[in-house]
Amino acid sequence: MSDVHPDSARAIPMPAGVATRGVVFIHACRRAFAPHVESVLHSALGPTLRIDWVVQPVLPGMWCADIAWRGPAGSAAAAMSQMLRFPDIYVEATQEPTASTPGMRYALAPDLGMWSCAMDAHGNVMLNEAQIRLAMQEPSGQVSVRLAHLLGEPWDAVLEPLRAGAQRPAAPLVRVV
Numbered sequence: 001m002s003d004v005h006p007d008s009a010r011a012i013p014m015p016a017g018v019a020t021r022g023v024v025f026i027h028a029c030r031r032a033f034a035p036h037v038e039s040v041l042h043s044a045l046g047p048t049l050r051i052d053w054v055v056q057p058v059l060p061g062m063w064c065a066d067i068a069w070r071g072p073a074g075s076a077a078a079a080m081s082q083m084l085r086f087p088d089i090y091v092e093a094t095q096e097p098t099a100s101t102p103g104m105r106y107a108l109a110p111d112l113g114m115w116s117c118a119m120d121a122h123g124n125v126m127l128n129e130a131q132i133r134l135a136m137q138e139p140s141g142q143v144s145v146r147l148a149h150l151l152g153e154p155w156d157a158v159l160e161p162l163r164a165g166a167q168r169p170a171a172p173l174v175r176v177v
């Protein structure tokens with residue numbers, strides 16, 4: 001598994017104490033790693049999380065779970081950075097924006113490594129000027145490839161069959177204000 005991709009490894013400072021919420025979607029995890037994944041999630045997102053594992057039908061021998069969380073901004077980043085240590089895990093996490101922090105989306109797939117992006121309140125990927133300028137420097141045929149990468153399309157292509165195949169209880173929806 002590769003490390004965090006340099007296009008998505010933008011450190012976004014999170015003010016301490018700013019509360020937010022989000023969802024962790026564990027799309028596929030070996031059952032043997034489930035207790036370790038739970039430990040990481042409890043450490044990063046809080047000890048009272050309820051994690052209900054179900055079989056992932058698309059990948060035999062794998063399990064999945066959706067976990068709603070509430071906590072300090074940056075909690076999803078902390079959880080996802082710890083997920084890098086587990087082989088063959090497919091996971092996404094979101095963090096809703098606050099008045100002082102951006103929303104975030106993270107995706108991890110074994111052959112792709114970690115991807116992250118800032119999101120607006122509607123879930124749209126937000127690219128910054130430096131990312132767009134870098135894409136514009138690509139040879140003409142590669143601009144769309146770079147933009148697709150920045151938008152997380154390779155991760156979505158790998159995760160979508162797992163999203164669609166999972167028969168698991170949905171994480172509760174949260175009210176957007």
